[in-house]
Amino acid sequence: MPKRIRFSVILIAVCVLRTLLPDAIAVAEDMDEMWGEQMLKLRASDSERGQLFNDGNYAMFIHWGPYSNLGNRYKGKDYYGIGEWIMAPHMAGIPVDEYKNLAKGFTPDKFNAMEVAQLAKDAGMKYIIITSKHHDGFAMYHSKACEFNIVDATPFDRDPMKELADACRKVGIGFGFYYSHNQDWTFPGGKKGPTRKPDGKKASFEYYFQKKCLPQVKEITTLFGPIELVWFDTPGNMPKHYVQKLVDEVRKNQPKALVSGRAGHGLGDYNTLGDMEVPEGNVAGMWEAVDTTNDSWAYAWYDKNWKTPKEILRRVIACVGRGGTYMLNIGPRGDGSIPERTAKSLRGSGDWIKQYPQVVYGADASPWKRPLPWGDVTAMGKTLNLCVFDWPGSGKLYLPGLKTEIKKARLLTKEGVQDVKWDKENGWTVLSIPKLAPEKLVSVVTLEFEKAPEVDSCWGLDPETETEILTKFAAVKGAKKAGHRWMEKFGEWKHVTRVANWSKGGTASWEVDVAVAGDYRVGLTYSGEGRLVWGVDIEGGEHIQNQQGASHIYQEFPIGWINFPKPGKYTVSVSALEGNIRAASLKSIHFTGVDL
Secondary structure, X not given: OXXXXXXXXOOEOOHHHHHHOOOHHHHHHHHHHHOXXXXXXXXXXXXXXXXXXXXXXXXXXXXXXXXXXXXXXXXXXXXXEOHHHOOOOOXXXXXXXXXXXXXXXXXXXXXXXXXXXXXXXXXXXXXXXXXXXXOOOOEOOOOOOOOOEOXXXXXXXXXXXXXXXXXXXXXXXXXXXXXXXXXXXXXXXXXXXXXXXXXXXXXXXXXXXXXXXXXXXXXXXXXXXXXXEEEEEOOOOOXXXXXXXXXXXXXXHOOOOEEOHHHOOOXXXXXXXXXXXXXXXXXXOOEEEEEEOOOOOOOOOOOOOOOOHHHHHHHXXXXXXXXXXXXXXXXXXXXXXXXXXXXXXXXXXXXXXXXXXXXXXXXXXXXXXXXXXXXXXXXXXXXXXXXXXXXXXXXXXXXXOEOOOEEEEEEEEOOEEEEOEEEEEOOEEEEEOOOOOOOOOOEEEEEEEOOOOOEOOOEEEOOOOOEEEEHHHXXXXXXXXXXXXXXXOEOOEEEEEEEEOOOOOOEEEEEEEEOOOEEEEEEEEXXXXXXXXXXXXXXXXXXXXXXXXXXXXXXXXXXXXXXXXXXXXXXXXXXXXXXXXXXXXXXXXXXXXXXX
16 A cells, blocks of 8 residues: 655754753764665565554654663653653763663563553554664563573563564564664663773674674574564664664564664665654655653653544554554553553553544545645545544534535434435535534544545635644745754654745745635744734735734734635735844734634
């Protein structure tokens, strides 16, 4: 089944980070570089390899290690950011010998492999990828290549990776490994690791690679039975011939397993987007998004910002609707237990997926190539799954730009299937639906066609639901459109496509399709400095403008009402008129119908 991939040009926001972390800018840029040359359009070489990735579309990621025992608290101080980096200099800066000593206290007696595997199964996930070795160099299995592992370096005399691999097979889901192949902070020669071998001689990267990295990749691909995937991470400037040797080792030992794009040098089978990035528009090729159930990947004692079942479903369906796979992370505690609220949210969204599996499994991208105001769409052959998150109370669901004639429309509920009538109004398809949503989380309407449906991807202004139009889809003159991302806390990435560097007369423009004529309230989401005057124009029609404040974070500000005198297509443009327009950063424009 085809997948789509895109990786936009990315920038790093610096103003907040300078305030929060002295080394944050250098660290963030370093993390960017560590992802390596994986931003390519990659495909699995045959249909058999990667089938579960292609059709399952949803997986569990697990970050777990001695850092989980610390939970982002060290020597009485809390460190805010992703927990698996607590050893690093810009976090707690724990010396190697001290970290190894701390690892002796890692005894996860509450770890239950069957409970973890069953949670993934209950969540609707098709496979698990877990950290076999993260940047701290600690192996979560009984490695013969290095004694710094969970069996030899702790009192915990068990191999949890063997247990989890067996449990996954028992419950009927796939299994695979994360492996940090370039960074190793505790083994001589690894990137950012000790520079001297035990005998005092200088350690080269070749020493690390031959003594630890390559042998451990052999171990994880030979000791645990068939695996689905090896998820390499942060190749940085690792020379290509090393990456090639690792990929060859995977191919030899696990010919049906995928290799993640973060192996580096374009040698992986697919692309991984930026951490915590759910794409705004459809992405070409074979790809995945990686996200986490709260803000940290590994367990942090204070991080209780859990995603609700509805938020999880919105992200799962968005990734499938953009043509990709979604891998959602959990961070077990140091004792091996899963935070209860994580499990509750995953099971809540999983119950919904069990009811509507066709929305996720084997589904492909939406022909609209982006979300719609009320929700999102996934496709399967000649059928569209309309996933309605914001149910309209009018009894009408508006569908813009649908060119293909509908054969049958049906509302799916737990009680059964209900036929839905539809009509055409001003070029829009309008479905007649109940005024009350049949589902608490997401309601589903399916449309069946005689042939694969085609749509006009013009932005439709929904008369019932607020329509947010992103600048990613704008035609831009006299300004610059580019991808932009920043960290809220260390490692907690936020992503946006913005229009910035405005000059006088610069515009961001969209073609919009209006279903119902009349007044619409207009808002803009932007960041900036001081006060800004923005203008909004309908080509050949009304102009409005207003002054509003600005801050370094993106906020929505009201601009005013604007009138579309009749249904049909219009060109709408936004301009930065006054103030520090060079620093103005526009994310989106919002339209809400005014019902007088």
